[in-house]
Amino acid sequence: MATGKKPAPDNLSPEILQAVEKGDVARFNKCVKKGANVLGLDKNGWNILHHIGYHNKYAFYRSIVLEHTQITTLIHQTANDGSTPLMMSCKPIPPDIRLIDAFVRLGGDLLYRDSHGRSCTDVTSDRNTRNYLSWRRLHTTGLPDAVLEEQSTPKNDVIMQFLRSFTYMDDTFADRFEKELKKKKEKSANIRIIFLGHEGVGKTTLCHWLIGQKVKDGGPGSTDTMEVNLSHLMINKATGEVVFLPEHDVGRTLCHRRLRDMVGNLTLSDMPPQRENNCFIGDMAYVNIFDFGGESLFTNFQHIFLNDDAVFILVFSLHNCLDELAIVDRVYFWLKFIASYSHGKYKPPVILVGTHMDKIPPADRKNTLKFVIDIIRNNPEIDEIYQNHIIEFFHIGNKTQTDSEREIIWKAILKSAPYQAQWGQLLPGSWISLEHDIMRLRNSSTRVMTFKELKERATKFGVVDVEGFLRYMHTSRTILSFPSDDEPGQPIPLDMKIILDPAWMIRAFRLIVTALKFHLQNLEKDDPLLIEYQRTRRLKREFIDRIWRMHDVKEGFLSHSETLLYFIERSELIVKPVPTGIPTDVDTYIVPSLLQPADPDLVRQYLKDKYAKTSSTLCIQFQDKFVPEAVCDKFLASLIYRFKVDDATSLCIQRGIACFLLTGDWKMIAHCRDRMIKITLFSENPSPQPFTNGKQLRGIVTDLLDSTLRRNDQLHLVYKAYLHHNFEVLQEDNVLEPSKVKSMLHSDRTTKLSKADYDFWFTMQPRPKTAGKGANASSGNTSGVDLTREPSLKQMSHIAKHIGDGYVLFFLELGMKNNTITQVRQTNAALDFRSQITRTLIAWRNSRSQSDVTLSAIVDAMNATHMDSAAMMSELSPNSQEAEKIKKSVCDLCLPERRLREVEVDIVARSIGTMYVVFFIHLDLEDEIIREAELNHHGEARNMKMHLLHTWLQRNGKEASVHRIMMASRECDIIGWKELADKLRPK
Structure with a gap:
């Protein structure tokens, strides 16, 4: 708790302040020897720690605090404006997070607000610092000492690498991580190369040429989603020499690397030089290459792999970019997308490559290059991105490439690698060994493993904190896993599935949602399932299984269908709507990115026709200029999963806009476009019951948005809440700060808002009580x-x-x-x-x-x-009249009062369907018994139901009657209950 208590009246001398500003330890000590008071204040009420924080002098602080320990007592002291030393350490651009962490360890209060109501988060404009402060409030132990020691400069890069991978670990993780590092530590060295660009500009041709693969005449054809070459390449960090590993050599190479990892405390230079394919293993970086399809369809899931931990190769065609503006537009799009991750010069790095140079007459090439660059950089926003992120610009022909050109591009890739977010991340050596073991498994076509199996493999390499390792691997997208980020500290279930090859999941997803021209490779044009999918954009499980079955021998999609669907849904690429009463709806999915384009006019006309009463509009506006459309798709998926789509309206659901049912009287419109999300409530009842849950609904909306951003590594996108009067997102929207609306007692013609609109979304409303x-x-x-x-x-x-x-x-x-x-x-x-x-x-x-x-x-x-x-x-x-109705309907069946026979168990099990929990509850089985059966018969629904029926028979003896089976069936409203009765009726 900060206090206003002042020390001795002596002022801080100008000499001692100059020593702090310059970071001059010798001069500072000299001043103290002459009698300078280190506990004094300046005219603004700043003490010595205020000045150290303001001038960002971490090394200086570390040097003087050992000898002058009395300055640590100043940490809670407030200046004239109420600011603390901790707040002052957050103000530099950027702050040194090591110093902030040191001040927090002294007892600095992260929740304190100054006389202007500002907190530490409010006084910093640095995104990394805000992320750290959010993390530090939840993790009282602070950063591991090894991470702080490795962070030798004020750049904060090592610290942010740690936070990026382990933000959602519990508070004890830092200590566990520290212990792992003490055994053996190493720095990661992986290069993720991601090819981006418009369709048909030569990305795949360039990729194949770069890795030494021969391209067939006429080119490789359109890339259906993504091609991945994982860990089959290595590059020597010292010489730039690229090693192309045959698949059967990958495991052998990794074994050599693991051997080096397990040697112990010997440094690389202490070891005999070991070579693999004529390269020193310790100097090698592993290379992963991702080649995405260029069609707009494929941009909907590229974000799963896109983050700031990559070298981006942005490809465009020099030959026809001037005639096809879509190519330049796609360059603009990807530069904006990449820049949305920006956190420093060349972070992340981009290599721009112009292809098809050989199609331009030699005399025109120089002018064409200049003209193209002028077009790309003519946009001031794009020019700024160009200067901050483009490391190199190359122009090549598609049929005239040379080995020297390939070498130059590889050297540019190596030059770019250190700008990747996770390059050189400090990790336990055992983790690196286990990571390479996972790579070997993946390259041997192992697709899925359980957390239990991972723990067993981890034991062989001495990895203790397997959950921490799992999060690191998921963050880098080396594997995919979804332990709960919302409940840190909760144990991961041993049966939780892990996908070792994310590209495998994308291939499975691509097969079911790909463009029509690719679907026709698997299905006939008049196939009813394909026609229904093209019409509704809703995926039925039957359609999915049909597609995956055709590729099961090679890919194993159908064998792992439950796991794949879970991961694809958790990635918010597809979503299950809230189930209706129709059993088949449980296995229906919506693909938000493939819905029909939004038509707000339909909503406007609907509201007009119904004379609907509407609420004010909650606006969520991102502060970034560019927000990927996938954010809107995924947020809409979150809403579709939690709220029932209003099928009664003519608009129903479209891309970026949907209408949902909330309560008996109230419905909700969500409209997402560009960098704005709007939420509006309406009622067709002219005198609806007051909606008193606005504040809670706002909390749900922001929780869902935060979860979406967190799962997709997009927490760098910052947003604020505003109010407006129109449901539709428009470019000229004049949204208002909630604080302004709060002070408006009456609405005016311009804003159409008042304090009541503020209260609707920001104040808890009184509820009816029964007491x-x-x-x-x-x-x-x-x-x-x-x-x-x-x-x-x-x-x-x-x-x-x-x-x-x-x-x-x-x-x-x-x-x-x-x-x-x-x-x-x-x-x-x-x-x-x-x-x-x-x-x-x-x-x-x-x-x-x-x-x-x-x-x-x-x-x-x-x-x-x-x-x-x-x-x-x-x-x-x-x-209950309902109970009497059910009882009468069963009595009317005239079934004999007899015990259910063993031979009839399978008949009943097949009839129960997805409502088996309610069915067995009405047979008086405890939920714990039902859950145990689910666990013991996972993936075997019929066997699980038969087991529960046998349990019921054993418990109830003669009382386990056909009559009770039918009562439970009617209670569940099981479709086909009369057919079941016929099967149980004696012949």
Whole structure:
């Protein structure tokens, strides 16, 4: 806690201040010997630590604090404007994060605000520093000492490498990482080369030539998504010599490298020189090459691999770029995209390559080059990017390349490599060894492994912190894994799947969403499944399995279909909408990037026709000039997963715009375009119930956006919330700061906003309450059910029937976290919606004290989110009409009162479908028993259901009747329940 307490009245002398400014330790000590007071203040109330922070003098601080320990007592002292030394250390451009960390270790308060209300985060304009401050607030142990020691300059590069890989590890990770480094440490040396450019400009030809592969006459043809050459190349960091490794040599090379890693404390120079393919192994960097398709379709998933840890080779055609403006536009697009990751000169690095030079007459080449560069750099924004990121510009012919040109480009790649974000990252030596072992597995066509299998391999190399290693590998996109970033410290399940080859996942995705010309290589043009997909852009599981089955022998897609679909969905390339009552909808996916283009006129006309009442508009505006369209696609995917799409409207869902159901009266429009996201609520009811969940909804929106940015390495994109009056994103939008709207008592013609609009989104609104037993009369409860009791499992399954479109808001009212709600649904993705809600209610019960888990709390939450609690309570009553209706329908079947036979178990198991959780709950099986069966029979749904039916038979003996089976079937509303009855009726 910062204080305003002042030390001795002596002022800081000009001489001592000059010593601090110059970082002159000798001069500082000389001043102290002459009697200078190091605890004094200047006229602004700054102490010596304020000045050290302001002048960014970390080395100076480290030198003097050992001898003058009394200065550490000044860390909480505030200046005249309320600022602390810690705040002052955040102001330089850029700050030295080592100094900030040192001040925090002294006790500097990261949450303190000065007299102007500013925090440390507010006073810095440096993105890296803001990221560090966010991380440091959650990690009290601070940065590992080894990382601070390796950070020998104020550039913060080593620190940011650590944070980039391990931001979401728990607070004890730094200590564990430190211990791993003490055993043996090494620096990573991987070069990721990513080829980008418009379709048909020669990217693949250039890639093949660069790695020594012969290109067939007429070129390699259009690249269908992406080609990857992983770890089959090495380059000597000292000489620039490139080694092209045959696939069978990769494992042997990696074994040599692992041997060197495991030698112990010997440095490379202490070891006998070992060569592999005539190169010293220790001087080698591994090269991964990614060649993306140039069609616009393929830009929708390139972001999975695109980050600042790469050397970008941006390719365009010199021959026809002046005639085809789309080629230059694509150069603009990719330069803006790459610049969105910018964090310093040449970070990330770009090599610009103009191809087809041999198609230009020799006399015109010089002028053409000048003209092309002038066009590219004529745009001031692009010119700035060009100067900051283009390391080299080459022009080559596609049929006249020479070995010397290839050597020059490889040297440019090597020159660019140190500007990659993760180049030279400090890592435990055992991690490097395990990484190479994973590469060997991948090159032997191992696609998937479990976390348990990874831990077993890690043991062989002495890797203790396997979770930390896993996050490092995922961050670098060497592998893909999705441990929860929202619950750091939670153990990773041993059965969690890991994809060793991300390119394999992309190939699987490409096959199901690729352009029509590639689909026709696998399906007939009049294939009904293909026609339906082209019409609706919705993927049915039958369509996916059909495509993957054709490639299963070579790729194994169908064999790993569940894993692939999970990862593709977690990457937000596809999304499962909230299930309807139709069982087949559980296996339906939407591809947000392939939806029809947005038409806001449809929304506008719809609102006009319905005379809808609308809310003010919440605007999320990114501060960056360029935001990839994939951000909008992925954010929309998050909304589609959590809120039910309003199929009743004519607009339904399009790319970047959708209408969702929130509560009985209220719907939500989301419009995403360029660097703006807008959220607007509307109601077709002219006098709707007041919507009191605006602040919670805003929290959901920002949580989803943060999760999307985090999963895709785009947390560098900074945004702010504003207010507006129009649902549509327009270029001339004049959005307002919320603080301005807060002070506007009445709306005017220009803004059409007032304080009420601020309150709608930023203030918690009062809720209707039932208040326990006494609520029976006030809430209209005539069911005879005690509201203070904890609901039973069966009651939870009944309640779940009435928790509809506003389920997210409902569970937030019950006190659950948005992340937890999402996790429960993801874990139970194969179930119908009612079962998912039942499981979420169980999760809520298990996370609360018994006194908080009451029917009263559920009724309150339903009322607050405009759900029909009266209908729900009526169904729970002892004389429920719904229960009587079900009982009568089963009695009308005239089935004999007999025990279910063993031979009938399989018949019932095949009929249950995705609602088996509710089915077995109504057979009085505990959820723990059901979960155990799911775990023991993972991927074997029919066997799992048969096991549970046998358990039920053993428990209930003669009471395990056909009648009870049919009652549970009717309760679940199983499609085909009458057919099941016919099969159980005696012949």
